[in-house]
Amino acid sequence: MTSRLVDVKHVTKLFADEYAVRDVSLHVDSGEVLCIIGPSGSGKSTLLNCINCLVRPDSGSISVDGELIGIEYRNGTPYEMTERSICFQRRKMGMVFQQFNLFPHMTVMQNLCEGPIRVLHEGRAEAQSRAASLLGQVGLGDKADSYPSELSGGQQQRVAIARALNMQPDLMLFDEPTSALDPELVGEVLYAMKELARTGMTMVVVTHEMGFAREVADNVVFMAEGRVIEEGSPARVLDTPSNPRTKDFLSKVL
Ligand code: ADP
Numbered sequence: 173m174t175s176r177l178v179d180v181k182h183v184t185k186l187f188a189d190e191y192a193v194r195d196v197s198l199h200v201d202s203g204e205v206l207c208i209i210g211p212s213g214s215g216k217s218t219l220l221n222c223i224n225c226l227v228r229p230d231s232g233s234i235s236v237d238g239e240l241i242g243i244e245y246r247n248g249t250p251y252e253m254t255e256r257s258i259c260f261q262r263r264k265m266g267m268v269f270q271q272f273n274l275f276p277h278m279t280v281m282q283n284l285c286e287g288p289i290r291v292l293h294e295g296r297a298e299a300q301s302r303a304a305s306l307l308g309q310v311g312l313g314d315k316a317d318s319y320p321s322e323l324s325g326g327q328q329q330r331v332a333i334a335r336a337l338n339m340q341p342d343l344m345l346f347d348e349p350t351s352a353l354d355p356e357l358v359g360e361v362l363y364a365m366k367e368l369a370r371t372g373m374t375m376v377v378v379t380h381e382m383g384f385a386r387e388v389a390d391n392v393v394f395m396a397e398g399r400v401i402e403e404g405s406p407a408r409v410l411d412t413p414s415n416p417r418t419k420d421f422l423s424k425v426l
């Protein structure tokens with residue numbers, strides 16, 4: 173039996189008077205990979221940031237692992253979490269951004285262990301041993317003592333993935349993780365993500381990599397102007413889109 177890990181219901185977010193996300197509902201079951209595609213400005217990052225508690229929705233509700241995060245409106249009455257419970261929820265999620273954001277003055281190993289030691293108060297030996305195994309998993313077993321500046325963009329992004337994983341999240345969120353990379357470095361990062369999916373990690377991936385979505389995603393959501401326009405299996409959405417806007421978008425990116 174699968175369990176619903178992420179449940180987004182009727183989430184709306186406005187910036188000034190403009191809708192960034194408009195009445196979006198979606199869900200991700202444990203062990204599933206959801207890819208979110210859509211043109212620039214369609215609300216993909218805002219939605220991901222709502223799930224990660226970086227942005228607070230104006231209305232709707234988001235549950236992660238059965239617990240409400242952010243705001244839920246019940247009969248017009250807002251229910252808000254405390255900052256403390258938001259921190260607790262965020263620990264369940266690892267986030268990987270377009271920019272790798274590694275700590276430049278720390279080695280790869282230090283980058284991976286900073287969070288577990290400082291935030292989770294884990295012992296150094298335990299954090300380092302798991303870090304070593306995660307570096308091996310992303311193909312960087314020999315880079316523990318390197319500094320970020322000594323690594324390629326693709327290697328840095330794989331370090332960022334391993335760093336997020338070393339916090340032992342239940343869910344990984346990726347926001348265009350390969351968009352800042354030189355084309356020849358995209359493949360190695362997608363490969364690491366593919367391997368991660370194979371381990372059963374639950375993933376939400378905003379991407380323009382349709383090959384990845386087709387191969388790895390269980391479900392694909394197409395967004396435009398803040399709304400979910402179309403969703404379904406990769407074969408359904410990417411190969412036989414029913415909405416003209418999905419067709420138009422795919423004709424430009426495929
Ligand atoms: P995407 O990730 O699909 O490109 P975004 O979620 O970044 O889309 O943006 C959706 C809309 O919200 C855009 O019109 C964008 O300009 C606006 N927006 C996003 N973040 C902010 C912000 N912090 N302040 C004001 N407007 C924002």
Ligand code: MG
Pocket residue numbers: 216217218347
């Ligand atoms: Mg974005």
